[in-house]
Amino acid sequence: MSNTRHSKVLIIGSGPAGYTAAVYSARAMLAPVLVQGLQPGGQLTITTEVENWPGDTQVQGPDLMVRMQDHATAMGAEIISDYITALDLSNRPFVASADSGMTYTADAIILATGAQAKWLGLPSEEKFKGFGVSACATCDGFFYRGKEVVVIGGGNTAVEEALFLTNFASKVTLVHRRDSLRAEKIMQDRLFKNPKVSVLWNHDVVDILGDDNPPGVTAVRVRNVHSGAEQDIPCAGFFVAIGHTPATQLVADQLELHNGGYVKVKAGTTHTSIEGVFAAGDLTDHVYRQAVTSAGMGCMAALDAERFLAEQN
Numbered sequence: 001m002s003n004t005r006h007s008k009v010l011i012i013g014s015g016p017a018g019y020t021a022a023v024y025s026a027r028a029m030l031a032p033v034l035v036q037g038l039q040p041g042g043q044l045t046i047t048t049e050v051e052n053w054p055g056d057t058q059v060q061g062p063d064l065m066v067r068m069q070d071h072a073t074a075m076g077a078e079i080i081s082d083y084i085t086a087l088d089l090s091n092r093p094f095v096a097s098a099d100s101g102m103t104y105t106a107d108a109i110i111l112a113t114g115a116q117a118k119w120l121g122l123p124s125e126e127k128f129k130g131f132g133v134s135a136c137a138t139c140d141g142f143f144y145r146g147k148e149v150v151v152i153g154g155g156n157t158a159v160e161e162a163l164f165l166t167n168f169a170s171k172v173t174l175v176h177r178r179d180s181l182r183a184e185k186i187m188q189d190r191l192f193k194n195p196k197v198s199v200l201w202n203h204d205v206v207d208i209l210g211d212d213n214p215p216g217v218t219a220v221r222v223r224n225v226h227s228g229a230e231q232d233i234p235c236a237g238f239f240v241a242i243g244h245t246p247a248t249q250l251v252a253d254q255l256e257l258h259n260g261g262y263v264k265v266k267a268g269t270t271h272t273s274i275e276g277v278f279a280a281g282d283l284t285d286h287v288y289r290q291a292v293t294s295a296g297m298g299c300m301a302a303l304d305a306e307r308f309l310a311e312q313n
């Protein structure tokens with residue numbers, strides 16, 4: 001069996017952008033191939049309730065993504081469980097090498113690799129990852145039943161994580177480096193009303209303290225950003241929710257980037273700096289970063305790819 005697979009359109013990524021691009025390009029009879037990557041369904045698979053997907057007052061993130069995958073498959077997209085390790089955009093057809101040993105070639109590529117969680121970069125954070133330090137409350141919250149936890153961040157993710165953790169933890173302290181949150185007001189309202197949550201304003205986390213044997217977190221050391229005064233907050237779990245960085249490893253040295261590493265697209269389109277390569281979703285969007293905007297860009301990318309291929313013919 002050949003280990004090379006050619007398609008007119010190769011979609012890399014299986015978040016809302018990738019699956020929407022797959023639905024549209026399948027309906028355009030382009031027989032797209034979509035490679036899912038290590039997180040099939042993308043970022044929404046690590047959350048619980050999504051309340052801003054139009055048409056669903058409330059839907060579980062993982063359920064929504066399964067529905068999107070089923071939709072793309074039903075329209076005729078081929079969904080492949082694989083991970084792209086290298087991409088050569090220097091010639092057409094473009095060449096994508098995958099972890100499985102397969103090589104995917106394509107006349108057009110839609111990049112939808114999304115974003116990955118940011119970390120603080122502390123050595124102690126690295127040391128206790130998986131032993132009390134996490135970037136996913138949905139995945140790990142259950143382990144902190146009846147225990148105290150600390151969350152750092154001030155955006156929607158941090159507030160959502162903090163609220164979710166109140167289902168398990170006895171106390172949740174949200175540490176934020178400023179004196180106001182950037183999370184949506186409705187989320188802030190829920191946070192401030194929750195008796196299990198306390199917010200520590202104007203503080204950074206400077207160290208994570210814990211035991212070595214068995215490994216486990218016992219406290220986080222925080223510092224007042226104005227006075228420099230330090231204190232330790234006892235906790236068994238520490239959740240980092242300080243945002244995400246675009247997943248541009250495959251293309252960072254091939255495509256034009258901007259705004260700290262996001263793939264640059266021509267305004268109002270999904271055209272990147274290489275003809276035939278389109279980008280959609282969180283890897284190109286430093287402003288909105290929502291499921292619905294990512295899906296919208298996935299649609300645009302499929303339409304842009306369709307027009308590009310028609311012009312080539």
Ligand code: FAD
Nearest residue numbers: 013014015016017037039042043084114281282289290291
């Ligand atoms: P992502 O969802 O990031 O998906 C990226 C995909 O690319 C993944 O499938 C990954 O496996 C794949 N990939 C990456 N690298 C490779 C590779 N080398 N090879 C193959 N595949 C690869 N937004 C909302 O609108 N409402 C919400 O309620 C909401 N809640 C959120 C809760 C949390 C905890 C988080 C983290 C985010 C939330 N967001 C929410 C934001 C939303 O999830 C993102 O805006 C959206 O998922 C971005 O979609 P995307 O398709 O661009 O990429």
Ligand code: NAP
Nearest residue numbers: 153154155156157158177178182241242243244288289290
């Ligand atoms: P974000 O909006 O970028 O917020 C990151 C937060 O972390 C900010 O409050 C920031 O502080 C703080 N921060 C960043 N670096 C830090 C550091 N080194 N130390 C301490 N704090 C640090 O990221 P996000 O909350 O992950 O949200 C990402 C996108 O997904 C947003 O567009 C958001 O709307 C979307 N999202 C939506 C929902 C929803 O609709 N329900 C849920 C989750 C996410 P400053 O405020 O000082 O910059």
